[in-house]
Amino acid sequence: MKISPDLIIFWQWGDVTLNATIVFTWAIMVFLTISSWIVTRKLTTDTKLSRWQNILEILVTWIQGQIQAISQRETYRYLPFIGTLFIFIAVSNLLAIIPWYQAPTGSLSTTIALAVCVFIATPLFGIMEGGLKAYFRSYIKPTFFMLPFNIIGEISRTLALAVRLFGNIMSGSMIAGILLSVTPLFFPVIMQALGLLTGLVQAYIFAVLAMVYIASAIQVHKGKAMQESEH
Amino acid sequence: MIDWFTVFAQIFNFLILVYLLKRFLYGPIIAAIDKREESISARIKEAEQKQVAAEEEIDTFRKKNEDFELRRTEMNAQMKEETESQKKQLLENSRQEIEEIKTRWNESVIQERDVFLKNLRKRVIDQVYIITRQALVDLAATDIEQHIVTVFLKKISDFNGAKGEKITRSLQNRETGITIATSFELPGDQRDLIRKAVCELQFENKDIGFIVSNDIICGIELRGNGYVVGWNLEDYLNSLEKDFNKAIETGTGKFKS
Numbered sequence: 001m002k003i004s005p006d007l008i009i010f011w012q013w014g015d016v017t018l019n020a021t022i023v024f025t026w027a028i029m030v031f032l033t034i035s036s037w038i039v040t041r042k043l044t045t046d047t048k049l050s051r052w053q054n055i056l057e058i059l060v061t062w063i064q065g066q067i068q069a070i071s072q073r074e075t076y077r078y079l080p081f082i083g084t085l086f087i088f089i090a091v092s093n094l095l096a097i098i099p100w101y102q103a104p105t106g107s108l109s110t111t112i113a114l115a116v117c118v119f120i121a122t123p124l125f126g127i128m129e130g131g132l133k134a135y136f137r138s139y140i141k142p143t144f145f146m147l148p149f150n151i152i153g154e155i156s157r158t159l160a161l162a163v164r165l166f167g168n169i170m171s172g173s174m175i176a177g178i179l180l181s182v183t184p185l186f187f188p189v190i191m192q193a194l195g196l197l198t199g200l201v202q203a204y205i206f207a208v209l210a211m212v213y214i215a216s217a218i219q220v221h222k223g224k225a226m227q228e229s230e231h
Numbered sequence: 232m233i234d235w236f237t238v239f240a241q242i243f244n245f246l247i248l249v250y251l252l253k254r255f256l257y258g259p260i261i262a263a264i265d266k267r268e269e270s271i272s273a274r275i276k277e278a279e280q281k282q283v284a285a286e287e288e289i290d291t292f293r294k295k296n297e298d299f300e301l302r303r304t305e306m307n308a309q310m311k312e313e314t315e316s317q318k319k320q321l322l323e324n325s326r327q328e329i330e331e332i333k334t335r336w337n338e339s340v341i342q343e344r345d346v347f348l349k350n351l352r353k354r355v356i357d358q359v360y361i362i363t364r365q366a367l368v369d370l371a372a373t374d375i376e377q378h379i380v381t382v383f384l385k386k387i388s389d390f391n392g393a394k395g396e397k398i399t400r401s402l403q404n405r406e407t408g409i410t411i412a413t414s415f416e417l418p419g420d421q422r423d424l425i426r427k428a429v430c431e432l433q434f435e436n437k438d439i440g441f442i443v444s445n446d447i448i449c450g451i452e453l454r455g456n457g458y459v460v461g462w463n464l465e466d467y468l469n470s471l472e473k474d475f476n477k478a479i480e481t482g483t484g485k486f487k488s
Binding site for chain 2: 006015016017019021022025026028029032033036037040043044045046047053056057060061064076079080081083084087088104107108109110112113114116117
């Protein structure tokens with residue numbers, strides 16, 4: 001039994017390997033892009049909507065609502081990043097009901113990749129919001145001695161983000177595999193269904209945590225602006 | 232455990248996916264939502280404008296209605312006034328018409344009364360004449376015509392004094408003849424008596440004619456040169472008629488004694 005889809009290798013040339021993680025990620029990318037294109041090529045701005053347009057609008061507006069609730073801002077800047085995180089993780093987890101499918105999120109490489117994206121995006125959005133100087137100043141607050149702790153905090157939370165998602169998805173697959181060998185009939189089905197719920201919850205948690213980190217980065221600027229306005 | 236090539240590949244894949252979804256999902260959906268919101272806002276704005284316009288129109292119509300009501304009231308009042316005036320006019324006309332009818336009726340009554348009185352007078356005279364003549368015949372064995380002639384002759388013979396002389400002189404200077412008009416046919420002897428009496432007034436050479444006149448009611452007259460001398464029962468009857476008329480007009484029913 002393979003723990004990670006990274007270990008399922010379809011083609012290899014030196015260090016370049018084409019494993020199940022990459023292949024299924026491409027499949028998800030193609031699926032999401034084509035289905036989005038099919039729905040959004042015939043968008044109507046009338047009050048009568050097609051069923052799929054309605055579903056996508058609900059999804060997008062819901063994600064936007066969550067972003068606004070966390071960031072306290074009316075902006076579409078974070079929607080592509082946070083929305084793609086949620087949709088990618090959710091879809092890759094939900095597709096687990098398909099036989100022989102290996103969720104890319106079950107690979108530590110994928111979760112680390114996503115966590116690295118959040119790790120990079122967080123200061124980027126913070127700098128975009130308040131400028132380079134204001135962002136880095138937040139690392140030496142309240143005192144200069146807090147700098148190492150702040151840096152450790154940043155790294156550790158990124159690591160936690162990656163490991164949390166990986167652990168949940170991997171454990172789900174493992175439990176399903178173990179139960180399949182012990183009680184091969186009904187119990188794995190229930191666990192599979194539970195896995196779908198867990199997958200959605202994990203997607204939500206990952207996206208929300210990413211947004212919280214970004215929000216905390218942009219709050220530095222907001223706090224500074226408020227202090228300036230008070231003075 | 233960690234395949235760093237896969238990690239970088241996944242980072243790259245994720246970034247591509249972010250771009251693709253931004254291009255094919257978020258962009259169009261957000262644009263559509265924004266456009267719809269704009270459209271809805273525009274519709275709401277249009278609806279608000281229409282509502283304002285409708286309210287203005289309502290105000291206009293309300294004002295028109297009020298004006299109409301006011302004009303209607305005024306017209307009603309005017310119409311009532313005109314009707315009242317017309318009614319008064321019609322009543323006045325009717326009153327005048329009634330007055331005219333009344334006047335005509337009165338005239339008609341008066342006319343009928345006159346005719347009646349005339350007839351009555353004639354009948355009364357006739358009756359009085361008959362009674363008188365009969366009475367005279369019974370009493371003096373002579374008829375009333377003879378008495379009338381006798382009275383007439385006496386009247387002529389009494390042409391004395393200033394009045395008598397004036398009449399006599401006038402008759403003497405006349406150019407036409409003297410006419411003796413009676414209400415009855417005079418017998419020959421009485422004509423002779425009258426002729427003789429007239430001749431005694433010294434105008435014997437003048438022509439003396441005898442006529443029977445319906446104008447005279449039971450009497451005899453001498454006519455000449457504008458003078459009329461005679462005796463006539465009509466004088467008495469005229470007096471009687473006056474009394475009658477007076478009694479009818481006053482409604483007392485009493486004759487003047």
